[in-house]
Amino acid sequence: NAGVTQTPKFQVLKTGQSMTLQCAQDMNHEYMSWYRQDPGMGLRLIHYSVGAGITDQGEVPNGYNVSRSTTEDFPLRLLSAAPSQTSVYFCASSYVGAGEKLFFGSGTQLSVL
């Protein structure tokens, strides 16, 4: 059981480049979410999804797009990377009845130069 898998673990981008952070879970969880972690700021919610085809914005959604075409996958897209998006990104999943426990991926460290 792999749990929540994030790829890549590290990435360096140039300003203006686009890329997709991948997140996959094999636990059939309905809920998935993306957070960014910045020094001194804790983790902040970017986007979340309550099921396939349903997404919504979190606290800091600007500059990021998401889609949820399958239960398993919840990719995060940066259409035009900016230095302000340098951060560590975490994906998490959960299910109804989990007691609101989130299962986290191992994170992606992204640097935008």
Next chain:
Amino acid sequence: AQTVTQSQPEMSVQEAETVTLSCTYDTSENNYYLFWYKQPPSRQMILVIRQEAYKQQNATENRFSVNFQKAAKSFSLKISDSQLGDTAMYFCAFMKQAGTALIFGKGTTLSVSS
């Protein structure tokens, strides 16, 4: 909107001693969940302890326990018999009942020394 405040950016403790990390939160919800997560240098997010707001009894997990004061909206974490492996960033977090995402505090860096 819910907010979570951790007022101690850094704390230090000697091995075998007890340390308490503070957390306050603001919400108009009556039913919700509170969590403490540990993040060691490996970056992994590890659930330490969880409290359901409708339960008056404070949660405990081995050396970790909480002091949950619902009226005061306070949720502190006590670590007893501190170990070197407890060195990490600790985050307090809130989730509404049947919620889907967490609201985190800014974290407390805990250093345990020998």
